[in-house]
Amino acid sequence: MSLTTDLPDLSGEEGPRPGRWPAVGPDPRPDIDGPRELTPRELVLRAFDPKLECRGEGLPVGVCLGGSWPFFLEKVPFRDLLADPKRAAAIFYGVNARVGADFVTVGTGATALLLQALGAEIGYNPRRAPSIESTLVNSEADIERLDVQKALSSEGIRWLGEVARETVRLNAGRRALFVSGRAPFTLAGQMTELEVFSKGIYKNKAFVERLLDKAEQLSAGYFEYMLSVKGLDGIFVADPSASGDLLSARHFERVALPRIKGLLDRLKTLGKPSLLHICGKTTDRLHLLPKTGVGMVSLDSKVDLAKGREILGGQLAFAGNVHPVFVLEDLSPGGVAEATLRCLGEARAAEGGFMLLPGCDLSARVPEANVASFVRVAHDFRG
Amino acid sequence: MAKIECLHYEAEAPVSPGGQDYPRALDLPPDAGRMGLEGKESLFQAMAKAVVDMDEDSSARLSEEAVRRRYDAFEAIDQGLTKGMEQAGRLFEEEEYFVPELLLCADAMDAGVEVLKPHIKKVDEEAKCRIVLGVISGDTHDIGKNLVKLMLNSAGFEVIDLGRDVDPEIFIDRAQEAGARIIMISSLMTTTMEGMLDVVKILKKRGLRDQFKVAVGGGPVSQAFADRIGADAYSPNANHAVRLAARLSVELAGDGTGELAGNL
Known part of the structure; x- marks a missing residue:
């Protein structure tokens, strides 16, 4: 059965293969999920409670922190999909379903499309997600000129909404669908030069705060718009620039953390669970994260999961952190399985409050077989 | 405290x-x-x-x-x-x-x-060690590269900054044009770091591998990654990059080409 008129009909074939349009609807590889009482969606949502132990039904697992890997895998440039949200949803959701991901994000390209709607130039490259090619804000006057409401009603944002609606339809409640977008701190850094923004933390606090105000409006407005689509389960907030590779814990607490909290406070009335990912080193700021109001923290590969459990255990659920390059890209499926098992051991995954994720985004060169092996380890895990 | x-x-x-x-x-x-x-x-x-x-x-x-x-x-x-x-x-x-x-x-x-x-009295600019530096193609995050540049400049190296999103061939072409024998490549993204391998491959393909030292760095990069792609060196941060550049420079000087190690 072909679900959309412009997708090839795969009926009668053995199953989807890389490079072909993925099948959607009934899970094409039910053996990956295996028999269990909880649906993938339920398994994910259960992991948000740090006090619930693993019930021996496998662990929830997600594959994509960013949104590009499915498009790389299917060899479809992101730009080609802007005219066809249904096709974008079919590819993105289809690949996630094919590898057996329980946790699926919606909103790939959101940052670029939001900033484009504010006037930034966007670059498209088949090897990466769309990138911001121009600086939106060079002065405080530029901040005032940014029209958030106009951006939120732009064609790009409507496209994201259409992709979300189609993804919900394809999912039919089976997997956990989370809207992904950027936190205000990272978004603000993308509106201006990161160097200007970094120096402003010391030298021009008023500029930084006004830019953060604008970024928070934009981020919250985007999430509210997307979550108006019925059937989306939660919020995935990425704040890559709030990393310990860039910013001290002291400045994180003063500048970035209040904005994550402000965003999540505003979205609290929607009653959705939230997951936060910060790239790079974060061990020195993990103890601060419960203050944000987030429900789960996704840890980068640079973070020791045992240390993460020690700091967060009992307060916040956490996720992570198999290395996307040194494991998922470089090793064989068997090597991936071994490394993933080690990761689950370090995380003390059997104690619950844990979801398996890559430590950061997947590159175009990650083989699908490796991702399938990664997923299988989580699903076979019995504590 | x-x-x-x-x-x-x-x-x-x-x-x-x-x-x-x-x-x-x-x-x-x-x-x-x-x-x-x-x-x-x-x-x-x-x-x-x-x-x-x-x-x-x-x-x-x-x-x-x-x-x-x-x-x-x-x-x-x-x-x-x-x-x-x-x-x-x-x-x-x-x-x-x-x-x-x-x-x-x-x-x-x-x-x-x-x-x-x-x-400052006249400085012999020709005596400075030249380094070509840039962010690999696909990646537009250049703050780490900029930190390396300012630390190298402070130490007296001459840095030819190729900017961000740089194709692998450009690193080699510009290094040849400028007479630089150290190529430093940065990537902040796991999705783009593999592009650094292409620089090494192209150097080999052109028969130039022995003429250049290739150093890599950036958030997700590691020594193991540098070893795997055949880079000469890895730097975990901007300050280390200065010591690394000095070391590579000395190694190049040791091959009879007389490269200088900045002010170090």
């Missing part, structure tokens, strides 16, 4: 929780350049401290004092401002300083250099 050492000063670390936002290792009087800094060494140490303190005004004022006293401007940069930048780099490596602090230290150094530059 942690202590840091700034040359012979010992002062409160600038990362103290609840401490003032604009850390200062030691408060200088407004006219410090004219008070209590009678010897050359004392003045140079105060210049270094101004850089570590991220204090542009003091850096410029103390540099003016060095000019007024007719100290050698190059020596003032080398023994004063550059020493401060080296200390800032160490603090960055020790995770006492982060990107904003290092950028502001560089601004303070620049403020002093601007004062001293017109007074």
Whole structure:
């Protein structure tokens, strides 16, 4: 059965293969999920409670922190999909379903499309997600000129909404669908030069705060718009620039953390669970994260999961952190399985409050077989 | 509260929780350049401290004092401002300083250099070691690359900055054009770091591998990754990149080509 008129009909074939349009609807590889009482969606949502132990039904697992890997895998440039949200949803959701991901994000390209709607130039490259090619804000006057409401009603944002609606339809409640977008701190850094923004933390606090105000409006407005689509389960907030590779814990607490909290406070009335990912080193700021109001923290590969459990255990659920390059890209499926098992051991995954994720985004060169092996380890895990 | 050492000063670390936002290792009087800094060494140490303190005004004022006293401007940069930048780099490596602090230290150094530059006797630019530096294609994050650039410049290397999102061939073409034999490549993204391998592959394909040293760095990069792609070296941070460049430069000098290691 072909679900959309412009997708090839795969009926009668053995199953989807890389490079072909993925099948959607009934899970094409039910053996990956295996028999269990909880649906993938339920398994994910259960992991948000740090006090619930693993019930021996496998662990929830997600594959994509960013949104590009499915498009790389299917060899479809992101730009080609802007005219066809249904096709974008079919590819993105289809690949996630094919590898057996329980946790699926919606909103790939959101940052670029939001900033484009504010006037930034966007670059498209088949090897990466769309990138911001121009600086939106060079002065405080530029901040005032940014029209958030106009951006939120732009064609790009409507496209994201259409992709979300189609993804919900394809999912039919089976997997956990989370809207992904950027936190205000990272978004603000993308509106201006990161160097200007970094120096402003010391030298021009008023500029930084006004830019953060604008970024928070934009981020919250985007999430509210997307979550108006019925059937989306939660919020995935990425704040890559709030990393310990860039910013001290002291400045994180003063500048970035209040904005994550402000965003999540505003979205609290929607009653959705939230997951936060910060790239790079974060061990020195993990103890601060419960203050944000987030429900789960996704840890980068640079973070020791045992240390993460020690700091967060009992307060916040956490996720992570198999290395996307040194494991998922470089090793064989068997090597991936071994490394993933080690990761689950370090995380003390059997104690619950844990979801398996890559430590950061997947590159175009990650083989699908490796991702399938990664997923299988989580699903076979019995504590 | 942690202590840091700034040359012979010992002062409160600038990362103290609840401490003032604009850390200062030691408060200088407004006219410090004219008070209590009678010897050359004392003045140079105060210049270094101004850089570590991220204090542009003091850096410029103390540099003016060095000019007024007719100290050698190059020596003032080398023994004063550059020493401060080296200390800032160490603090960055020790995770006492982060990107904003290092950028502001560089601004303070620049403020002093601007004062001293017109007074520098002619420098043999040809003697400087040249390095080609850029962010690999697909990646537009250049803050790490910019930090490496400013630390290399501070140490006296000549950096040819290719910017971001640079195709692998361009690294090699520009290095050949400029006569640079060290290629430094950065990537902040796991999705693009594999592109660094292409630089090594193209060098091999063109029969040029032995003529260049390739060093890689960036958030997700590691020594193991550098080894796997056949790079000559890996640097975990901007300060280490200076030592690395010096080492590579010495290695190149050892092959009879006479490369110099910046000011090191």
